[in-house]
Amino acid sequence: MNIINKLFDKLFIKQWNVGIAKNTFNSVFDIQIEKLDFKWLSINDLSILFADPFIYKKNDSYYIFYEKYNYFNDYGVIALTILNNNFDVIYESDLLDTQNHLSYPFIFNHNDELFILPESSKGNDGSQYIYQFNFSNNTLHNKKLLIEYNRLLDGTLLFHDNKYWLFSTKRGKKSNSDLLIHYSKTFDFGYISHSSNPVKVDNVGTRPAGNFIIENGVIYRPAQNNGFYYGKSITLNKIEILNESQFKETPVRKFVSSKLKKYNFGIHTINISDDVIVIDGLRRVFNPLKKISMFLIARFKSS
Numbered sequence: 250m251n252i253i254n255k256l257f258d259k260l261f262i263k264q265w266n267v268g269i270a271k272n273t274f275n276s277v278f279d280i281q282i283e284k285l286d287f288k289w290l291s292i293n294d295l296s297i298l299f300a301d302p303f304i305y306k307k308n309d310s311y312y313i314f315y316e317k318y319n320y321f322n323d324y325g326v327i328a329l330t331i332l333n334n335n336f337d338v339i340y341e342s343d344l345l346d347t348q349n350h351l352s353y354p355f356i357f358n359h360n361d362e363l364f365i366l367p368e369s370s371k372g373n374d375g376s377q378y379i380y381q382f383n384f385s386n387n388t389l390h391n392k393k394l395l396i397e398y399n400r401l402l403d404g405t406l407l408f409h410d411n412k413y414w415l416f417s418t419k420r421g422k423k424s425n426s427d428l429l430i431h432y433s434k435t436f437d438f439g440y441i442s443h444s445s446n447p448v449k450v451d452n453v454g455t456r457p458a459g460n461f462i463i464e465n466g467v468i469y470r471p472a473q474n475n476g477f478y479y480g481k482s483i484t485l486n487k488i489e490i491l492n493e494s495q496f497k498e499t500p501v502r503k504f505v506s507s508k509l510k511k512y513n514f515g516i517h518t519i520n521i522s523d524d525v526i527v528i529d530g531l532r533r534v535f536n537p538l539k540k541i542s543m544f545l546i547a548r549f550k551s552s
Contacts, residue, residue, distance in 0.1 A: 261533035263298040283508035316352040324350040375400030448496040454484035480515030
């Protein structure tokens with residue numbers, strides 16, 4: 250964006266939301282999100298946003314884990330919404346609130362147990378923790394330290410070649426450009442840094458944007474495109490080489506939100522679970538007075 254566009258852009262309220270749709274496509278290369286009928290979660294307050302959705306299907310219910318951010322609190326919590334097969338809400342609640350910003354609740358099935366790996370880089374020491382999800386009461390338990398002090402962003406796990414590979418970026422000036430990999434032979438501890446870190450440096454197609462997609466034995470990695478502005482679009486990368494000393498991926502296609510009906514200004518997360526696709530979409534609402542009041546209240550609360 251040029252300077253004039255950036256100044257004009259500040260008059261808009263940016264609101265992310267989570268959308269879910271039935272997956273009618275057989276291949277990741279056929280997916281056209283603009284042709285899907287997304288149902289968006291209900292948000293009745295412009296100071297609230299939902300983002301970074303991950304989805305898990307159990308029986309006939311869809312569990313959506315996502316970031317719920319409040320502009321006035323200036324931090325996000327991890328929330329859970331459960332939908333039935335018709336996408337009607339049957340349960341919703343805040344799942345994890347640490348009083349520090351949380352986002353990107355990556356989910357990982359390990360030994361038939363579901364684990365949540367929320368991004369917590371703004372925490373007191375920037376360490377990465379993992380939690381086990383309890384389906385009987387919809388709570389998190391068995392908190393465990395995964396990696397200390399690293400302030401990793403958007404950690405995304407892959408089991409490949411008898412190892413666990415953790416992809417992320419790192420909070421700071423290079424949070425959108427420098428891709429990092431850590432790996433371990435054990436799921437929940439012992440991660441070491443890849444010898445080639447950062448394995449990729451680019452504002453386009455780098456920062457994780459959802460779970461890996463494996464199709465016909467090929468691994469695809471969705472990644473954010475933040476070169477023009479944050480959340481512009483998503484690139485799907487094909488992983489060509491992944492081992493302890495090398496990494497190579499190739500972009501194969503792009504997901505854009507410009508033709509969606511409502512939240513069409515950006516997209517930075519996509520996940521697929523069996524017969525559904527979940528995304529986050531960004532809309533801009535022109536409301537300068539509300540934007541100014543939100544800014545002033547937030548500044549007053551932080552002072």
